[in-house]
Amino acid sequence: MMKAVVNVFLKAGVLDSQGKAVHHALESLHFSNVSNVRVGKQIIFSLDEKDEKKAMADVTKMCEELLANTVIEDYTIELVK
Amino acid sequence: MKVTILQFPGTNCEYDTQNAFKSLGAETEILWHKSESVPSDTDLLVVAGGFSYGDYLRSGAIAKFSPVMKAVTKYANNGGKVLGICNGFQVLTEAGLLPGALKRNESLHFLSKHHNLKVINNDNIFLEKLNNGDVVNVPIAHHDGNYYIDEKGLKELYANNQILLKYCDESGNEKNPNGSVDAIAGVCNKEKNVFGLMPHPERAMEKILGSDDGIKMLQGFLEA
Numbered sequence: 001m002m003k004a005v006v007n008v009f010l011k012a013g014v015l016d017s018q019g020k021a022v023h024h025a026l027e028s029l030h031f032s033n034v035s036n037v038r039v040g041k042q043i044i045f046s047l048d049e050k051d052e053k054k055a056m057a058d059v060t061k062m063c064e065e066l067l068a069n070t071v072i073e074d075y076t077i078e079l080v081k
Numbered sequence: 082m083k084v085t086i087l088q089f090p091g092t093n094c095e096y097d098t099q100n101a102f103k104s105l106g107a108e109t110e111i112l113w114h115k116s117e118s119v120p121s122d123t124d125l126l127v128v129a130g131g132f133s134y135g136d137y138l139r140s141g142a143i144a145k146f147s148p149v150m151k152a153v154t155k156y157a158n159n160g161g162k163v164l165g166i167c168n169g170f171q172v173l174t175e176a177g178l179l180p181g182a183l184k185r186n187e188s189l190h191f192l193s194k195h196h197n198l199k200v201i202n203n204d205n206i207f208l209e210k211l212n213n214g215d216v217v218n219v220p221i222a223h224h225d226g227n228y229y230i231d232e233k234g235l236k237e238l239y240a241n242n243q244i245l246l247k248y249c250d251e252s253g254n255e256k257n258p259n260g261s262v263d264a265i266a267g268v269c270n271k272e273k274n275v276f277g278l279m280p281h282p283e284r285a286m287e288k289i290l291g292s293d294d295g296i297k298m299l300q301g302f303l304e305a
Contacts, residue, residue: 013231017227069139
């Protein structure tokens with residue numbers, strides 16, 4: 001059994017309105033040293049798989065087909081044993 | 082003329098859509114998403130608005146895996162006419178039947194109001210009753226209506242006359258409520274048989290409710 005941690009964020013060139021709003025809120029709390037705020041989502045699940053390569057291939061497919069919309073989003077995958 | 086209207090869990094505009102097409106004299110059927118086929122006498126398939134699957138993950142992201150969507154894709158690929166309104170537009174982009182994607186509104190607010198739209202390309206069955214440059218007034222009601230497409234895709238939309246409508250003010254000057262690329266409110270595919278828009282023409286069928294500009298829009302489908 002391993003754990004998969006998928007992070008999904010808007011692509012670098014795509015305006016992240018939520019990130020911008022959070023940035024403004026942080027500024028209004030006087031954190032003037034903040035920049036490049038991005039808001040994304042994290043999807044965590046267990047995977048009944050021992051072969052790390054196969055697990056990576058499966059999770060990549062999940063991201064491409066469902067977890068991310070690759071027109072606007074990038075994703076990262078982390079596998080934890 | 083038979084209009085088939087898709088219904089997912091969370092769809093909420095199917096009866097408005099049915100009422101609109103009925104008032105134009107069409108025969109209608111509401112099709113539950115578990116169906117694995119599209120009725121063979123369908124002349125137009127409408128993916129109605131709402132919040133399919135509660136907009137979980139992304140608007141339209143789960144609906145694209147409903148059993149009926151395979152049949153919808155086949156129907157569209159065979160040249161069948163498909164119209165996606167609001168959440169239906171989101172479902173069609175998620176399913177890859179229309180280019181681009183819909184992001185959260187730039188203001189982060191849910192927008193629910195009447196908005197003016199300018200007809201950009203009428204060389205298609207949807208808008209043939211209107212002239213390019215015409216301004217129509219139609220309600221919008223969405224949280225994720227911020228149309229995005231990359232530069233390459235945008236060039237293709239322009240080159241193939243795939244941009245149907247843009248948001249504007251009452252004189253037709255561009256006015257962007259949600260941050261959409263080039264204020265785009267609706268697009269079609271290259272083959273011009275699949276159409277999607279965020280505004281709700283089915284809610285603009287009676288003057289007493291604010292506008293009947295939706296009639297001219299939806300009528301295009303009925304006479305094709």
